[in-house]
Amino acid sequence: MKKERLLILDGHSLMYRAFFALPQFTTSEGIHTNAIYGFIKMLLKMREELKPDYIVTAFDKKAPTFRHEKYENYKAGREKMPEELRGQFSILKEFLQMLAINIFEIDGFEADDIIGTLSKYAEEKDIEVYIVTGDRDALQLATDNVKVVINKKGMSEKEIYDRNRMIQEFGVTPTEFIDVKGLMGDKSDNIPGVPGVGSKTAYKLIAEYGSIENLLENIESVKGKKLKENLIENTEQAIFSKKLATIMTDVPIDIVLEDIKSKESYNKEGIKELFKKLEFKSLMGALDDDGDKEVTNIEDKNIKETKESFIFEVIDSLESLKEVLESIENTIYMQFEFLNPNIFSKVEFNKFYLKNNDITYCIMIKKIKDANSEETIALLKNFFENEKIQKVCHDCKMAYVALNKDNIFIKGLIFDTKIAAYLIKPESKDYIISELVKEKLNVELSGEADEIKSKEVFYLKSLFEELNKEIHQLEMERLFEQVELPLIEVLASMETLGFKVDKDRLVEIGEKFKIKIQELEKEIFSLAEEEFNIKSPKQLGKILFEKLDLPTVKKTKTGYSTNAEVLEKLKAKHPIIPKILEYRQITKLDSTYVEGLKNVIDEDNKIHSSFHQTVTTTGRLSSTEPNLQNIPIKYEMGREIRKVFVPENDNCLILSADYSQIELRVLAHIAKDEKFINAFKNHEDIHRRTASEVFKVDIDKVTPLMRSNAKAVNFGIVYGIGSFSLAEDINVSRKEAQAYIDAYFERYPMVKRYIDEVIKQAHKDGYVKTIMNRRRFIPEVQSSNKILRAFGERLAMNTPIQGSAADIIKLAMVNVYKELKDRKLKTSLILQVHDELILNVYKDELEEVKKIIIDKMEKAMELSVPLEADINIGNNWYEAK
Numbered sequence: 001m002k003k004e005r006l007l008i009l010d011g012h013s014l015m016y017r018a019f020f021a022l023p024q025f026t027t028s029e030g031i032h033t034n035a036i037y038g039f040i041k042m043l044l045k046m047r048e049e050l051k052p053d054y055i056v057t058a059f060d061k062k063a064p065t066f067r068h069e070k071y072e073n074y075k076a077g078r079e080k081m082p083e084e085l086r087g088q089f090s091i092l093k094e095f096l097q098m099l100a101i102n103i104f105e106i107d108g109f110e111a112d113d114i115i116g117t118l119s120k121y122a123e124e125k126d127i128e129v130y131i132v133t134g135d136r137d138a139l140q141l142a143t144d145n146v147k148v149v150i151n152k153k154g155m156s157e158k159e160i161y162d163r164n165r166m167i168q169e170f171g172v173t174p175t176e177f178i179d180v181k182g183l184m185g186d187k188s189d190n191i192p193g194v195p196g197v198g199s200k201t202a203y204k205l206i207a208e209y210g211s212i213e214n215l216l217e218n219i220e221s222v223k224g225k226k227l228k229e230n231l232i233e234n235t236e237q238a239i240f241s242k243k244l245a246t247i248m249t250d251v252p253i254d255i256v257l258e259d260i261k262s263k264e265s266y267n268k269e270g271i272k273e274l275f276k277k278l279e280f281k282s283l284m285g286a287l288d289d290d291g292d293k294e295v296t297n298i299e300d301k302n303i304k305e306t307k308e309s310f311i312f313e314v315i316d317s318l319e320s321l322k323e324v325l326e327s328i329e330n331t332i333y334m335q336f337e338f339l340n341p342n343i344f345s346k347v348e349f350n351k352f353y354l355k356n357n358d359i360t361y362c363i364m365i366k367k368i369k370d371a372n373s374e375e376t377i378a379l380l381k382n383f384f385e386n387e388k389i390q391k392v393c394h395d396c397k398m399a400y401v402a403l404n405k406d407n408i409f410i411k412g413l414i415f416d417t418k419i420a421a422y423l424i425k426p427e428s429k430d431y432i433i434s435e436l437v438k439e440k441l442n443v444e445l446s447g448e449a450d451e452i453k454s455k456e457v458f459y460l461k462s463l464f465e466e467l468n469k470e471i472h473q474l475e476m477e478r479l480f481e482q483v484e485l486p487l488i489e490v491l492a493s494m495e496t497l498g499f500k501v502d503k504d505r506l507v508e509i510g511e512k513f514k515i516k517i518q519e520l521e522k523e524i525f526s527l528a529e530e531e532f533n534i535k536s537p538k539q540l541g542k543i544l545f546e547k548l549d550l551p552t553v554k555k556t557k558t559g560y561s562t563n564a565e566v567l568e569k570l571k572a573k574h575p576i577i578p579k580i581l582e583y584r585q586i587t588k589l590d591s592t593y594v595e596g597l598k599n600v601i602d603e604d605n606k607i608h609s610s611f612h613q614t615v616t617t618t619g620r621l622s623s624t625e626p627n628l629q630n631i632p633i634k635y636e637m638g639r640e641i642r643k644v645f646v647p648e649n650d651n652c653l654i655l656s657a658d659y660s661q662i663e664l665r666v667l668a669h670i671a672k673d674e675k676f677i678n679a680f681k682n683h684e685d686i687h688r689r690t691a692s693e694v695f696k697v698d699i700d701k702v703t704p705l706m707r708s709n710a711k712a713v714n715f716g717i718v719y720g721i722g723s724f725s726l727a728e729d730i731n732v733s734r735k736e737a738q739a740y741i742d743a744y745f746e747r748y749p750m751v752k753r754y755i756d757e758v759i760k761q762a763h764k765d766g767y768v769k770t771i772m773n774r775r776r777f778i779p780e781v782q783s784s785n786k787i788l789r790a791f792g793e794r795l796a797m798n799t800p801i802q803g804s805a806a807d808i809i810k811l812a813m814v815n816v817y818k819e820l821k822d823r824k825l826k827t828s829l830i831l832q833v834h835d836e837l838i839l840n841v842y843k844d845e846l847e848e849v850k851k852i853i854i855d856k857m858e859k860a861m862e863l864s865v866p867l868e869a870d871i872n873i874g875n876n877w878y879e880a881k
Helices: 009-021 034-050 067-068 088-097 112-125 136-141 161-169 172-186 199-209 214-215 224-234 236-247 268-278 318-328 365-371 374-382 395-404 417-424 431-443 448-457 462-471 479-497 503-528 538-545 564-569 576-598 636-644 663-670 674-681 686-694 704-718 723-730 734-747 747-763 785-821 843-858
Strands: 007-008 054-057 103-104 128-133 145-150 159-162 310-317 330-340 347-357 359-363 391-393 413-416 499-502 610-612 622-624 654-661 767-769 775-777 829-834 836-840 871-875
Touching: 007 009, 007 112, 009 034, 009 088, 009 112, 009 128, 034 088, 034 128, 054 112, 054 479, 088 103, 088 199, 088 268, 103 112, 103 538, 103 622, 112 128, 112 136, 112 145, 128 136, 136 172, 159 161, 159 564, 161 172, 172 199, 172 214, 172 236, 199 214, 199 747, 214 236, 224 236, 224 836, 310 318, 310 704, 318 359, 318 365, 318 374, 330 395, 330 448, 347 365, 347 395, 347 448, 359 417, 359 610, 365 374, 365 413, 374 686, 391 462, 395 479, 413 417, 413 462, 413 479, 417 431, 417 462, 431 448, 431 462, 479 610, 479 785, 479 829, 499 767, 499 836, 503 576, 503 636, 538 576, 576 636, 610 663, 663 674, 663 704, 663 747, 663 785, 674 686, 674 747, 686 734, 704 723, 704 734, 704 785, 723 734, 734 747, 747 767, 747 785, 775 785, 785 829, 785 843, 836 843, 843 871
Parallel strands: 007 054, 007 128, 054 103, 128 145, 310 359, 330 391, 391 413
Antiparallel strands: 145 159, 330 347, 347 359, 610 622, 654 836, 654 871, 767 775, 829 836
16 A cells, blocks of 8 residues: 655745745846745645645744754854845745645744654654755654655755665764764854864764764774864763754644645635736646646747657667658757767767757767767768758867767857857856756756756757847847857867877976975975975974064964965065975976876877866856966976977977967057057057156166066056055055056056946946957946955956957957868967967968968957067977967
């Protein structure tokens, strides 16, 4: 006989989870609804999946609980509930009452205690229990008959724990989990625990001893002197923390099973009216009698997904693949899944998901290809290289890379939804389809892995239409179509080609670094008159500030600060400081760039870095695994690393092409400052010209120091530098630095006007734009915190400059790549670092390539000042740079 089932919802926990997981929805009347919406979606989903006989919701009350009486600091320091969330609770309770779901809340007790009592009561009645919460504290309530459902990743994923799952995953029983909490404490509830005992140690100790009490009785057998001391000193605190963490299971509640039984006759009309008021169009049909259709339609966007309309097929044979691909005639929608995406030599297609007309396919490409390699590659080549089939993808770059390995080149790509989502909202951390579908289309997807991905592709057409509309509304179609979309192919080509590495040279440099590190260690120990761990901030602090009695610059909670900023200020105070700075620099070079690069050299003796378009808010590219844009050039030993990057073969050279002072040229253009513009038009040395004006001397009287200081002013203005920072940079008084800045603005008044206007615009709009309308939102400008607001204002003035420079270099990359390809040259673009392009150039193509580079870089964008590119050639990257 099937057991009855009770579903218990943790009201406050789930509302908090939904509030912070979902975008801020508001109705036309200004009612905040995101937490209510997320809660209701979750409730309807759980009701559909579990079909419970009883449903209840537990809430916290405002009144202090018995825990507050025992410990006045309980939950102290928690941030106040956001007002946008507070107002949503009464509306949710109204909905629950209409749905005939009982609400339990009692003064003096937390929702956890009510949940614990309800679950114990139900278990004694042999009723199966499911507790749905976002709070892991509830794991202590898990038994064979009580399942704890933890909501993860917003509200879209969940983990279900019973007693066995707890033991398997954590190595402790649910009851022992309370002891773990007692030892490690809980920052969110301000439960102290035992100082110095983290989660790893706590789980290990309780797995071994079973409880805090047994642990303390056998304290002599505990390994680790410091740990033992902490446990002995904090015995009472550990036991007290355990009591605070224990959920009660005997709260005085009157429970009548018949009262909490799920009702058929709930207030449907009232709920529909409420949904109408809240503008929950996607939920209007969710409580209809024909509930098996599970409608998640969005009326205002004309999208419907039902079990009848969503057709999902798995394709795992060559014959089926051929049939599907040959039937495609119009626009198709795709996303991909890869194996080993971070290792070029091993990356390969696993699956791809494709929507054609009304059918969504999960194509098991690896399985098909493993059985029929040549035929599969031929089919894919015909399909992907058919420009007549327009392709809309999500995150298409890796598909280019994987297909390039089989000599297949994607043609006909008209849209990448990840790139479009990034342009619209560049501050987001990631751009997952399911999250975009939820945000843009108001649809939450569910199902198993392949089904979810297929549903994502099912909605890709609607997502494409919505994002395309937004791109046009924001006037970013040129940026999207001429820069970001074609750049996908360029970056994929660069990743595929890679940069060859001379491994022998890398080993030599590593040996040189190690010798230098040993020499520096001896010199540092000699100056300190003792040996110590140079890498230990604590030991170094004692040497510098106690033994050598150097002035303390900064102290932290753990002792003296010895960070780079502190050491730079002490550089002239003692000869040990420059040695320590050099030691740090070379040890970092050795670990990050010698040992680090060794680990990422692929089978072809090349490094295939990954280039990312959707990471930075400024529009600049980023590079990972490894980050080739970050190889240091400030010091000679850092520049040595570039010697290991060499041409493809003996017939090739490395060509480096970079823009001259591109950010200053962009500033002159944006500010419309005639004097600034004319200096560039006349090909003057801009730093000498600025020095002449700022220091009020004839241009031929400008000294190297004056030019250097003027250069610092020029670039400092671009980054919003103040007199304090400039004074430190060029080693003058703050008054002198301010005089330089004032003289600069007197010489270039339109630059000052631009800065004032862009900051004013950022305060008004909350964002700034580049020349090509790339947007960056800057919430910091509206902060009440002065330091944060000043930071936001610096971002506002710099972003249009840096972002426009990024757009220009990207345009140049696209145009150079296209020209090399159109001319069928062997030379190829292999790396981009900020304003610099690196090419592997064939010697017999060198002169032709130079002309192409100069032409495409200098004509990338028409500005009121000329763009200038410099070219250098070498037998490795070091020589070329």
